[in-house]
Amino acid sequence: xxxSIDLAKERADRFRFLRLLYEKSGANECRDASMWDLGRELxxxxxxxxxxxxxxxxxxxxxxVGMGGEIGITHQGIVEMEEALLRPDxxxxxxxxxxxxxxxxxxxxxxxxxxxxxxxxxxxVDQKIQRVASEFLSExxxxxxxxxxxxxxxxxxxxxxxxxxxxxxxxxxxxxIISVALSSIRRILEGVGATLLAKKxxxxxxxxx
Numbered sequence: 001x002x003x004s005i006d007l008a009k010e011r012a013d014r015f016r017f018l019r020l021l022y023e024k025s026g027a028n029e030c031r032d033a034s035m036w037d038l039g040r041e042l043x044x045x046x047x048x049x050x051x052x053x054x055x056x057x058x059x060x061x062x063x064x065v066g067m068g069g070e071i072g073i074t075h076q077g078i079v080e081m082e083e084a085l086l087r088p089d090x091x092x093x094x095x096x097x098x099x100x101x102x103x104x105x106x107x108x109x110x111x112x113x114x115x116x117x118x119x120x121x122x123x124x125v126d127q128k129i130q131r132v133a134s135e136f137l138s139e140x141x142x143x144x145x146x147x148x149x150x151x152x153x154x155x156x157x158x159x160x161x162x163x164x165x166x167x168x169x170x171x172x173x174x175x176x177i178i179s180v181a182l183s184s185i186r187r188i189l190e191g192v193g194a195t196l197l198a199k200k201x202x203x204x205x206x207x208x209x
Contacts, residue, residue, distance in 0.1 A: 022081045035069040085176045
């Protein structure tokens with residue numbers, strides 16, 4: 001019996017899986033995650049999770065690091081994911097320019113959904129989300145001097161903050177760019193033990209996924 005696979009959906013699921021691993025690991029090659037937990041979070045069954053993980057491993061985008069389905073992202077996986085997020089209008093080696101990902105949960109009134117589009121961008125930034133993002137950046141600005149950051153971390157943190165501010169002011173904000181900047185901020189904050197601020201960054205990041 002021939003197994004029929006929707007290739008467009010399969011490629012989208014591969015992207016979603018690698019992106020979730022990227023976020024769960026904090027783009028850190030040394031942090032592990034359970035492939036089964038990632039699959040369940042994405043609504044994938046056991047067979048799909050195993051198949052997608054096998055493909056991504058074969059392409060050296062992730063690695064198996066232990067028994068029981070423990071996996072980690074590779075350096076190549078990090079590079080591929082950040083290339084896809086920073087340049088959403090261009091294809092990467094393994095993903096097309098626009099990966100159609102629809103994640104609907106809870107109340108979606110006023111939300112935008114894209115499907116079967118080419119080279120398009122989500123442009124709506126809900127006013128509430130924009131206000132929460134601005135408040136987070138203001139709080140972070142006040143706390144920077146209290147955090148145990150070195151000069152490089154301070155420079156990177158401020159650059160990420162300015163990136164988000166610029167996108168929030170743009171007529172067509174790019175959610176992918178905001179997501180990358182927020183992920184970077186979260187990693188920096190986690191690295192210096194700023195747990196509360198890192199949690200707020202993670203919560204905000206979910207709004208732009």
